[in-house]
Amino acid sequence: MESTVFEIISELDSFFPKEIEFLPCTEPFRFLVTVILSGSSTDKMAAISAEKLFSAYPNPHSIAGAEREEIEKLIHGSGLFRAKAKNIQELSRIVDQHGIPDTLEELVKLPGVGEKTASCYLQRVKGESAVVVDTHFERTAFRLGLTDTHDRSKASREIKETIDKEYWSRLSDTVNSLGRMFCRPKPKCIECPLSKLCPKVDVKQE
Template structure:
């Protein structure tokens, strides 16, 4: 095990003990509804998505009904999530692509669906299929970069680098725990370094403790 792998495992163990075993940001548990929720979560808050999808799935409770939905009606419902025209187009097209089919269980097929990128695909792989998945969103990317675990802020490179640092079985748990850590402690503008349980392992802490916010 390399020094960086040892450090990553130490960080994982701290975060794993810090948070409950079940971490969930989106309320929908049905596989299709969960995937649509993740698509809608781009560039908005989970709180907004959780509110919007209640009405969305009341109007269109099945894959078939969403596949036949009127775009203007869907746009109106999901408007609060932002980028609503493109999102409406994508989720209706995604539903159309899945009529009579199961949700794919591998990333290669998932990313072929309209509106489904690697982040959404990894969310589905980890949450629905309970398989190894590294979810690189804004919070996760910020945390692992500040901790010096990755050398790039590029999501694809971050996913690849982290995948080499931890056993596959820890990937999804680490993704969720680091994400929650970014939301609650390692904030974008003002991280809580003085009370951070990872401060001794973080090469960025000194800069923030001295008043810099460029990391």
């Protein structure tokens, strides 16, 4: 591992708390559905939509048998509600019959489950080491020089190839948090704890 990458990992690790909060629920099926709902939305809206959905239909069997329009109404606030309702209902039918698989390769075959959602599930629910590349992670990791691509799948592969597996989950959490707090689309480099190590620090702000 290059020393600069190690320095970035260490600096991030010491800056952020050991436990970084994510979605409040860890029940596997509800977690998976909530991460699907969070796509193109916020975690807060996803959690609200999930609460509405699971209050009315508490398990895969009941969601599978619900009217599609009812699901759409309940998750409306999280955006892209028609596509999400379709995916969630198809996912419910599969999970109701076969359960949830526990490998990345099988998870990404489920309706509405991409690599980010699958990795997030493996990390948070199964306790596995995983690289979770969402929009915050991708933007921030690129600026920090942890990857040289904006393609999320390639970025995930690059990071897995260059960084030891034991760091993947913590790196995912801390880079994501840095992206939400400082490395926004318009970055706050002056306040950023990584400004001394970051190759893309915005010098115009200094």
